[in-house]
Amino acid sequence: MSYNDDETPAVCEACLGSNPYIEMSREKKGAECKLCTRPFTVFRWSVKKGDRFKKTLCCLTCARAKNCCQSCMLDLTFGIDLRTRDQLLKLTEQSNVLDLGPANQMSKIYAATQLEKKFKSGGQDSIESVEQKRQNAYKMLDSLSNAVKNKKIAKETEPEDEKVSKEELIKLCKHLPFNGTLDPPKSSKIKSFFLFGFGEKLAEYRVQSYFEDLLGDKKVDAVSLNHRGRFGFVEFSSRTVAERAATLLADGPKTPRLVVIDTDALRVCWAGKSTTPSFSISEAAQVRTIVKRQMIKYAGKEQQGHKRVHDTAEQPEPKKQKPETKPSKYSSLGQDLEI
């Protein structure tokens, strides 16, 4: 392979398709390279007759510098996108920075020209042979499998508690029914639930799909979670739907009901008002502290309650606490990774 911009594009097999005979059109200085903004030779072809035309998007120099296909911009060796590849290289400690390159147009052009000079002067020898590339790929994959094996999911670290004075506490809790129940409130305007105690990563669509599964109907209007304050609201399409959800959920003591959504434990009760309050960042942090206290309080209470109920019958059941650790996603992979 010689270094010539005009003769052959460097594209991957997936882009070329299965047919070894392809008709390509070549346009010299046909477009500006998407990476270095210099003009380059554009090749166009279609894999199947009548299909969309594929074309090269970046110049050969950029493609070679990044080891990517000129058309799909995926890594030539592994077929993954460059960002992920760089991330993996970082994980395997083969390079420590995510390569950003120059941001300014002039410096982009300058860097690319320098690279091109280097590649051209290197000639045939500077191009890695097939064997070399294969060896490098093996090395990378080996260290990758090690990295995957060793990688442990970091535990969620709880942010520090804020100090809350009593006055502030009363002011904040006025809007948030931490002692609410699942008994329908008097005001018929209220058609939403109050949630609290979930973790940092609970997604709103998960909460929505949980309640929709519960109702067996797409009648959840909106979910809004304040992840800083660890509280949120679910709004149903009508009061009757909300009441039905409450009856489906309600059981046992008159405390907010414990619900587990996607390994996240949280408590649910009726919202106190039809409008949801809003908090500043510092206020949200204070609410978080209250949420934490309440979660501990209810956990303790329910444990006692369980004891009282089961005292005469059998030994006390262990209470369903917050799932302590998320199951590691890669523990199962240990066996099938022996490469």
Place this chain on the structure above:
Amino acid sequence: MSRRPARLQLDPDTVAVDSKPPQTGEVFNLWYSRWTGGEFNGRTVAHSAHRCHPAKDSGYTKADKDVKPGSVNRDKFICLYFARGYCTNGRKCQYLHRLPTDMDFFPHTVDCFGRERFADYRDDMTGVGSFNKVNKTLFVEKFHSMDGNIEMLVNKNFGEYGQVERTRVVKSKSIAFVTYRLESQAQFAKEAMYGQSLLKENVQEALNIKWANEDPDPVARKRNREDEEQTALETATKLLKKMEEKIQRVKQREEEGQHEEEEEEQEEEQEEEPQTIKTLPAPQPSSIFANKSLDAIKLLQKPKLASKLGYDSDSD
């Protein structure tokens, strides 16, 4: 997906030939159907007359002939006009009339509508976006009022177009951030919510939507970094699994080869036997190893040679 035809969003007969959006600049750009120039240089957003309602509008079109339900879609794109709520083709449209899902595979050089993406964002963070970054977060501005259950309203409106992971409303600045589960959902919602209002009757409101910059909050930064690492690791495990399958296939072939050595049928398989079986076989897109692509083109240039030499030969 339900098997019903896509609804016609806008009757073509009702569209005037020279219809233009409300004038917000001095010069009308025919290509982009936007006003430019003037005091605000066309940056004013006009309330959109149409809106996409996925629940009633989506359905099969001509594009679905090739995309069977349940299979991964690799070459069809979503209709941009459908997302904006004014596709006049209905079920005769050559593009998909539905929300992007997990089953869609869009190359990262284009967005879910098939428009080419760029290396960098525009300076004002509008437009198609960048292929160098996976951005699932939209920046929303130009709210008319921040009263009432604004978080709920934002979630309800943006939830129509995909699975919303988190919404954050900054009341003091009248802006909001909406994060989706998939990047394609964010791309769709960006087009669908542009120039819309949170309440149907509020014609004064026209939301402007841009791509969000990286969240400077340290907690969010950490979360994003972890997410990114997680997805990278997932791709790595997928990659490794693929390799393993390949190794097993090679081993199987080897065994078969030993059994049927006398029959001399496995010419191809024996050719493909790698020299170092104990380490790893060649990874999937092996073009750079084999340089088949280059050979193919060389052969193209010398068609007579090609027929003589065949595909595998190294002509130079």
